[in-house]
Amino acid sequence: MTATAAPFGPVPTPAPGRVLVDGARVATLSIADRGLHYGDGLFETIAIRDGLPCLWQAHLTRLRLGAGRLAIPMPDPDLLLAECLDLSRGIEAGVVKLILTRGRGGRGYRPPREPVPTRILALYPDPTPPPGTREGGVAVRWCRTTLGENPQLAGIKHLNRLEQVLARAEWDDDAQAEGLMRDCHGRVIAGTMTNLFVYTGGRLLTPRLDGCGVAGTVRALTMDLGPRLGIGVAEAELRPADLGAADGLFLTNAVIGVWPVRSLGDWGFDVGRLPQSLMAALGTAVHAPDIP
Numbered sequence: 001m002t003a004t005a006a007p008f009g010p011v012p013t014p015a016p017g018r019v020l021v022d023g024a025r026v027a028t029l030s031i032a033d034r035g036l037h038y039g040d041g042l043f044e045t046i047a048i049r050d051g052l053p054c055l056w057q058a059h060l061t062r063l064r065l066g067a068g069r070l071a072i073p074m075p076d077p078d079l080l081l082a083e084c085l086d087l088s089r090g091i092e093a094g095v096v097k098l099i100l101t102r103g104r105g106g107r108g109y110r111p112p113r114e115p116v117p118t119r120i121l122a123l124y125p126d127p128t129p130p131p132g133t134r135e136g137g138v139a140v141r142w143c144r145t146t147l148g149e150n151p152q153l154a155g156i157k158h159l160n161r162l163e164q165v166l167a168r169a170e171w172d173d174d175a176q177a178e179g180l181m182r183d184c185h186g187r188v189i190a191g192t193m194t195n196l197f198v199y200t201g202g203r204l205l206t207p208r209l210d211g212c213g214v215a216g217t218v219r220a221l222t223m224d225l226g227p228r229l230g231i232g233v234a235e236a237e238l239r240p241a242d243l244g245a246a247d248g249l250f251l252t253n254a255v256i257g258v259w260p261v262r263s264l265g266d267w268g269f270d271v272g273r274l275p276q277s278l279m280a281a282l283g284t285a286v287h288a289p290d291i292p
Helices: 034-038 056-070 077-088 162-168 217-228 240-244 276-285
Strands: 019-021 041-049 093-101 118-125 138-142 176-182 188-191 195-200 203-207 232-236 248-253 257-264
Touching: 019 077, 034 093, 041 056, 056 077, 056 093, 056 217, 077 093, 077 118, 138 248, 162 176, 176 257, 188 195, 188 203, 188 240, 195 217, 195 240, 203 217, 217 232, 217 248, 217 276, 257 276
Parallel strands: 138 176, 138 257, 203 232
Antiparallel strands: 019 118, 041 093, 093 118, 176 188, 195 203, 195 248, 248 257
16 A cells, blocks of 8 residues: 655645554644644654664654653653554554644643653555656755744744744745755755755864754754765855855755755755765665664
């Protein structure tokens, strides 16, 4: 069985029977859930291949980090894995979105003293990337919407994504695959749904995420694989001009894997100048099932 492919853009709702809320096959949520009221929670977006989650350990590590930051009790990892496997059984290629909220609470910001988290897992179709993406690269634009700074939330994948929603609403042209966002100081941070790597002088640079942005699972994988292949990787404070002078750019996330960038606004890039050994290694590693 294969989940029905969807165009990369608006993603359809999960298939009937492919949603679990606290382990039950239902698609309803309490109106009192703090995830609905305040975005009080976290999420992970996990690629599925042959019924198994990819980069599972990396997703679990980030979820655990976020739960610690927000003081939300972390669910049993074995339970999460069992539910993910149950949901994705028989699926050749798909996406599971795992949401963890603080659970129910009364009106007001004050969280309950003993929260009972809500866990939601939903299976979605595997999106179809733009034609020729891996060979020819994608077109990317700049976003006007900026990212606010908050070191306590930087790096984790919390549910508050209005900045990304506003940024993604800036264009409706399928020819533009992604938009890059800056912080309030003009520093380049990430795409609306991706992390950014800049290839320059034989090494990779990726924006620092100590003030805002999401530390992606494939970002971490890239930073690990690069040195193994003799390619230096470093976090850096990047400005738009640094991108324009680069040999190449590419974007990463757990669903798309790797997207070489062929253009950013008026700038063009030769995707052939990117380190092909790393591109190939990432292409294989990103969607490799990773469970105990």
